[in-house]
Amino acid sequence: MNKVVNDFSIIVGTKNGSGSSTANNTILRAIFKMGIPVSGKNLFPSNIQGLPTWYTIRVNKDGFIARREEQEIVIAMNPDSFARDLASVAPGGAFFYSDDIKQPITRADIAIYPMPVKQLVRSDPNVPSDYRDLVGNMVYVGVLAQMIGMDLATIEAALTFHFKGKQKPIDMNLNAVRAGAKGAKANLEKKDAFYLEAMNKTEGLIMADGNTAAAIGSIFGGVQFAAWYPITPASSLAEALNDYLPTLRKRDDGKHTYAVLQAEDELAAIGMAIGAGWSGLRSMTSTSGPGLSLMTEFAGLAYYAEVPVVVWDVQRIGPSTGLPTRTAQGDLTFTNFMGHGDSEAIILLPGDVSECFEFGWKAFDVAERVQTPVFVLSDLDMGMNQWMSKPFEYPNVPMDRGKILWEKDLEELKGNWGRYFDKDEDGITYRTFPGNSHPMSSYFTRGTGHDENARYTEDSNMWLKNMDRLRKKYKSARKYVPAPILKSTPGATVGIIGYGSTEAAILEAMQQLETQHGIKADFLRVRALPFTDEVTEFINKYDQVFVVEMNRDGQMNQILTIEYPQRAPHFKSVAYGDGMPASAKWVREGILAKYVAPVKSNGNGKSSLKAKSVAVKMVTPAREKITSKTGKPLAKKTSKKK
Amino acid sequence: MTQPLPMAGTPANANVNLAGLVKNDYRGNPSTLCQGCGHNSISNQIISAMYELNIVPEKVIKFSGIGCSSKSPTYFLNRSFGFNSLHGRMPSIATGALFGDVTLKGIGVSGDGDSASIGMGQFKHIMRRNVDMVYIIENNGVYGLTKGQFSATAEKGLNLKKQGANQYMPVDICMEALASHATFVARSFAGNPKQVKELIKAAMAHNGIAILDIISPCVTFNNQDNAYHSYAWGKDHEEPLHDITYIAPRNEIILEQEMQEGEIREVAMHDGSVVILKNLDKDYNPTDRFEAMHVLAEAQQNNWLVTGLLYIETGKPSLADTYNLVDTPLNRLEEVDLRPAPAMIDKVNALMF
Numbered sequence: 001m002n003k004v005v006n007d008f009s010i011i012v013g014t015k016n017g018s019g020s021s022t023a024n025n026t027i028l029r030a031i032f033k034m035g036i037p038v039s040g041k042n043l044f045p046s047n048i049q050g051l052p053t054w055y056t057i058r059v060n061k062d063g064f065i066a067r068r069e070e071q072e073i074v075i076a077m078n079p080d081s082f083a084r085d086l087a088s089v090a091p092g093g094a095f096f097y098s099d100d101i102k103q104p105i106t107r108a109d110i111a112i113y114p115m116p117v118k119q120l121v122r123s124d125p126n127v128p129s130d131y132r133d134l135v136g137n138m139v140y141v142g143v144l145a146q147m148i149g150m151d152l153a154t155i156e157a158a159l160t161f162h163f164k165g166k167q168k169p170i171d172m173n174l175n176a177v178r179a180g181a182k183g184a185k186a187n188l189e190k191k192d193a194f195y196l197e198a199m200n201k202t203e204g205l206i207m208a209d210g211n212t213a214a215a216i217g218s219i220f221g222g223v224q225f226a227a228w229y230p231i232t233p234a235s236s237l238a239e240a241l242n243d244y245l246p247t248l249r250k251r252d253d254g255k256h257t258y259a260v261l262q263a264e265d266e267l268a269a270i271g272m273a274i275g276a277g278w279s280g281l282r283s284m285t286s287t288s289g290p291g292l293s294l295m296t297e298f299a300g301l302a303y304y305a306e307v308p309v310v311v312w313d314v315q316r317i318g319p320s321t322g323l324p325t326r327t328a329q330g331d332l333t334f335t336n337f338m339g340h341g342d343s344e345a346i347i348l349l350p351g352d353v354s355e356c357f358e359f360g361w362k363a364f365d366v367a368e369r370v371q372t373p374v375f376v377l378s379d380l381d382m383g384m385n386q387w388m389s390k391p392f393e394y395p396n397v398p399m400d401r402g403k404i405l406w407e408k409d410l411e412e413l414k415g416n417w418g419r420y421f422d423k424d425e426d427g428i429t430y431r432t433f434p435g436n437s438h439p440m441s442s443y444f445t446r447g448t449g450h451d452e453n454a455r456y457t458e459d460s461n462m463w464l465k466n467m468d469r470l471r472k473k474y475k476s477a478r479k480y481v482p483a484p485i486l487k488s489t490p491g492a493t494v495g496i497i498g499y500g501s502t503e504a505a506i507l508e509a510m511q512q513l514e515t516q517h518g519i520k521a522d523f524l525r526v527r528a529l530p531f532t533d534e535v536t537e538f539i540n541k542y543d544q545v546f547v548v549e550m551n552r553d554g555q556m557n558q559i560l561t562i563e564y565p566q567r568a569p570h571f572k573s574v575a576y577g578d579g580m581p582a583s584a585k586w587v588r589e590g591i592l593a594k595y596v597a598p599v600k601s602n603g604n605g606k607s608s609l610k611a612k613s614v615a616v617k618m619v620t621p622a623r624e625k626i627t628s629k630t631g632k633p634l635a636k637k638t639s640k641k642k
Numbered sequence: 643m644t645q646p647l648p649m650a651g652t653p654a655n656a657n658v659n660l661a662g663l664v665k666n667d668y669r670g671n672p673s674t675l676c677q678g679c680g681h682n683s684i685s686n687q688i689i690s691a692m693y694e695l696n697i698v699p700e701k702v703i704k705f706s707g708i709g710c711s712s713k714s715p716t717y718f719l720n721r722s723f724g725f726n727s728l729h730g731r732m733p734s735i736a737t738g739a740l741f742g743d744v745t746l747k748g749i750g751v752s753g754d755g756d757s758a759s760i761g762m763g764q765f766k767h768i769m770r771r772n773v774d775m776v777y778i779i780e781n782n783g784v785y786g787l788t789k790g791q792f793s794a795t796a797e798k799g800l801n802l803k804k805q806g807a808n809q810y811m812p813v814d815i816c817m818e819a820l821a822s823h824a825t826f827v828a829r830s831f832a833g834n835p836k837q838v839k840e841l842i843k844a845a846m847a848h849n850g851i852a853i854l855d856i857i858s859p860c861v862t863f864n865n866q867d868n869a870y871h872s873y874a875w876g877k878d879h880e881e882p883l884h885d886i887t888y889i890a891p892r893n894e895i896i897l898e899q900e901m902q903e904g905e906i907r908e909v910a911m912h913d914g915s916v917v918i919l920k921n922l923d924k925d926y927n928p929t930d931r932f933e934a935m936h937v938l939a940e941a942q943q944n945n946w947l948v949t950g951l952l953y954i955e956t957g958k959p960s961l962a963d964t965y966n967l968v969d970t971p972l973n974r975l976e977e978v979d980l981r982p983a984p985a986m987i988d989k990v991n992a993l994m995f
Contacts, residue, residue, distance in 0.1 A: 029995055161995050207995040216990055222980030224972050225741055227734075248982045248990070255968045257979050259741050263734070264767040271727070271734025271764070278725060278735075279703075279742025280973030282980070297728055386995070394987040399977045433973045434703045434723040435743030442700065444716060446726040456716065 004193045006036050006061035009071040012140070013085040015078045017049030019134035022162060022173070023141050024055040027150070028386060029158035031059060032207055034151050035199040039065035039504070041385050041581055046232070046324045052081040061199065065388070066505035067581045072194055073148070075140050077117070079103065094192040096143060098136075111191035113184070115143045120179045126172055135176045142180025147188060149196045152181065206391050210356040210382035214286070214312055215240030216392065217360020219248045222399050224281040226260045227272035229291060232324045233380040234314040237286040238262075266291035270298040270311070277302070277309040278445060280404070280433035282364045286312035288380075289331050290321060292338075299373055300339030301447045304470070306420070306429070308367035308402070312376045314383040317579040326579025327380035329500050332555040335375045336529060342467065344474040346481060347529040348376045349499040353389035355527070356382065361395050362482065368402040370477045371428060379550070381581040382501040403430040407438045415440030418452040420466060427473030474530060481528035484535060489514065492522040493598065495542035496591070497535075499526045499556060501581065502548055508584035513591065521546075526556070531563055539567050543598075546591045551577040660696040668692045668699060670717040675710055680832030680858030680873075681751075681780050685717045687835050688749070691842040692719065695890070703739060703748050707732040707756035710787045711780035711858070714751050730761030733768035736775055737961070743971035744962040747846060748775030755785045758794040758813040769822040769851050774960035776845040776852045779815055780832075782860035783871035790863035797870040802863065812870075815855040816952055817938050820931055825955040826852035827934065829948060831876045832859060837949060840917075843888035844951065849912035850960045857947065876947055883926045883937070883950035884919040891915045909954055919951060928954050 010027070014020035021042065028040035039058045045051040058065050072093040076085040079101045089095050091109045099114040117139040121132045145155060155177055156170070163169045214237050218226075223245075228238035241260055249257055263269035269285045276283035287295065292313050302309055313335065317328035335345050346366060350359045359376050367374040403424075405417060415438065420429050432441040443454040450466070451457045489510065498506045503525055513519040524538045539545055539560065545567070547557040554573030561568045574590035576582075658664055668689045673682050692699070699721035706712035708729035715724045727735040732750050740748050757765045757779050768777070783796040790802055794813040801807050819827045826848045828841045838856060845852030859865050859873045867874040884907075891914035909917040909928070919928065927933055934953040941948040968975070 255966055259965050268734040271731045272738035275735040275738025276741050279739040391991040394984050435971050437700050442721055442723045444724040
């Protein structure tokens with residue numbers, strides 16, 4: 001039988017709340033420690049205990065770690081999902097199951113491996129009866145290790161990490177692993193083709209989840225205040241703040257430079273965060289779609305009164321309560337247009353765990369510089385799963401607190417300033433904080449119409465002037481937000497735009513499109529709104545730009561269409577939202593479904609009429625000076641991107 | 643306290659307080675509320691109280707929600723920062739904002755719609771947290787700014803033009819405050835300005851949340867003689883629990899006449915000031931929460947407007963106290979205090995797998 005090495009998917013079916021996540025994370029970490037590119041995703045129900053849950057692992061020697069719809073290896077531990085799990089094994093695959101499950105196995109095209117899980121666990125006197133289920137999961141780790149070649153030393157390293165060096169639980173679990181491996185060696189004959197072999201492709205990388213990265217990034221951003229309300233899948237972000245702040249902001253006097261508060265609801269959470277941002281603190285909240293909806297009114301106030309605050313939205317699929325434990329990129333248009341009246345939002349779009357860290361600190365710089373809310377849109381897949389990642393990098397620029405006036409600044413100005421006075425003509429004004437003892441420092445903040453000194457006014461001209469300045473300010477934010485990342489293919493004829501965690505699936509799809517269909521694409525991963533010049537350049541280059549995203553209505557496509565209406569006929573939406581993380585298959589098939597091959601000229605050398613009109617269309621993008629939404633020609637690309 | 647700032651042109655022996663300020667320094671813009679509005683009377687008492695307390699205006703932050711009452715912070719303390727926020731959401735803004743500099747005192751003005759209808763949730767929770775601020779509800783039983791709808795504190799059977807009769811039982815703001823463990827609960831009446839002023843002073847001295855439920859008649863929409871929130875009804879039915887006098891820290895307590903034992907109570911405040919309560923009818927103990935609830939229930943049954951300091955609990959930590967913050971105001975901290983040192987990044991990466 002041909003060996004298939006480091007290129008397959010595993011799915012483990014267990015009962016929610018049975019402690020399988022330790023086992024699954026152990027498998028993931030062990031494979032990572034063997035130097036093999038790997039990803040693991042929890043496909044869990046909205047339930048505390050009892051319902052079926054799955055863990056899907058993708059192993060790929062070339063680094064393509066997006067989810068696949070098929071799996072070669074299935075481990076079935078749950079009688080409730082047994083039949084479904086059996087049916088899901090790819091032909092030629094391997095089916096491991098707990099042998100106390102007495103359900104019919106009707107397939108002849110896969111390798112079948114029964115595991116005496118309960119028997120092995122009961123036979124270990126060191127396992128207390130209430131730990132049997134938990135430890136029982138380690139048996140399948142051991143069997144799998146033996147059958148596909150997982151390195152036991154890496155399993156031990158994973159357990160040591162998980163149990164924080166406590167020898168008793170490490171040993172108890174390791175014994176179960178060894179027992180499983182030993183039993184498999186003695187009783188099971190390898191009948192499938194799938195193997196792991198150590199490589200060196202994960203050297204220097206770490207493993208972390210996006211929510212932890214976001215929290216730690218926020219701490220390196222100097223976060224001073226966080227208010228939050230629990231919601232799946234964002235709760236672990238705020239909880240990570242609570243975990244890491246005491247260590248990272250520890251002082252000799254034991255006092256604190258920060259406050260984290262669990263609010264009574266999302267309305268209060270955003271209100272507190274805005275109050276803190278107003279009085280001069282680096283302030284944040286974290287939530288998901290339903291909570292973000294509640295935050296709408298306050299977001300409008302912060303936009304209009306120009307108060308900085310960072311809001312993390314770890315997206316899950318909506319609308320409404322939706323599927324609380326399933327992922328999506330469905331809050332983009334909502335966030336972009338959030339609030340009644342005319343408003344705009346700065347949105348950051350991290351694409352991996354290291355960007356969750358980086359945007360964790362950058363978001364504060366942008367928010368305080370532009371004096372406005374900054375929404376960071378992550379998603380459940382990125383936030384809650386463990387990912388391979390570049391190590392976190394220390395911020396490469398000092399904290400940017402923006403334009404602030406303290407007592408000595410006001411002395412220099414002889415008290416002459418206005419909160420909403422556009423002194424520097426970039427739309428961004430100066431602010432002061434309560435506690436400033438200068439008698440000219442104070443001003444009244446309100447969501448109602450105000451003049452340049454923040455005084456109440458209903459004057460229409462002043463209203464217009466202020467709104468125009470807000471729009472100017474938003475445009476100037478382009479200087480401060482992260483630029484997109486471009487991955488070019490020589491000879492590319494089409495463009496792909498994506499954002500967030502779809503990158504892995506898009507890169508794999510690009511490889512398949514090139515090798516299987518001869519379609520070469522450049523890929524631009526957008527990392528912020530407002531769109532910077534790189535996005536404008538990109539969308540002007542190709543006759544077909546495929547906009548890939550995990551939602552039903554193609555939200556990024558909609559926003560691109562509004563921003564670049566002349567290019568709209570060239571945008572092709574590849575949007576799909578079923579709650580599952582993107583796979584290369586649906587990206588590829590989505591692109592192929594809308595792809596139009598370039599028309600060739602006919603035999604006698606003359607182009608057909610149809611070809612001519614196409615040719616004209618294709619020439620136009622190169623020649624025509626495409627302008628941005630305002631109709632003004634594009635400025636030359638200048639300043640550094642942070 | 644910061645150095646007092648004498649205003650230019652102030653005569654040496656004008657009415658300058660211990661902060662070196664005159665009463666004008668505590669004023670705001672002219673009121674745009676209706677003539678005779680109870681809120682104006684309360685604003686005046688806030689100005690007087692702050693002046694008499696020698697507060698430096700820059701050490702106070704004003705908050706409000708939305709409504710006629712919420713407009714009033716513009717009419718006092720122009721030199722203080724203010725945040726007129728969203729309907730029912732003053733508590734969350736105040737809670738977050740006060741962390742910016744915990745040496746500042748918050749004073750929030752809200753209304754019965756703002757705190758007892760849309761804001762009921764946030765109102766209850768800010769009391770649980772014992773946020774250090776003075777929280778005034780200017781209570782008139784109606785929505786004035788939207789022209790005369792019932793609020794949650796309107797009495798059952800009240801008739802308003804175009805609204806008919808109110809069929810619901812009223813919310814009792816003081817009862818809600820007691821149930822939510824507020825550490826200072828008082829009810830007063832805009833028609834009793836001296837009591838309002840003394841209560842504001844006591845509230846400013848309190849460490850924690852001080853709820854002042856002040857009946858503040860709406861002369862335009864709800865001032866009929868038989869309405870609970872009117873001037874006439876209030877004057878006729880007011881039953882003050884006691885006479886209140888606030889004594890600043892280290893001032894001598896001078897009483898008007900010999901007091902019998904049991905006739906007065908002294909409440910020692912957190913900052914060294916004292917509140918003297920001279921009992922009027924019976925001996926009222928403001929440190930017993932259940933007695934306070936009992937008095938409120940009785941008042942509701944017997945149709946009287948009980949006013950005074952209903953309940954006080956000193957010594958409970960405020961929200962900021964529980965956070966053990968550094969002495970420097972958080973909004974003045976520098977990068978070195980906020981961003982972990984470069985060496986910490988390796989430590990953090992080592993904590994990951």
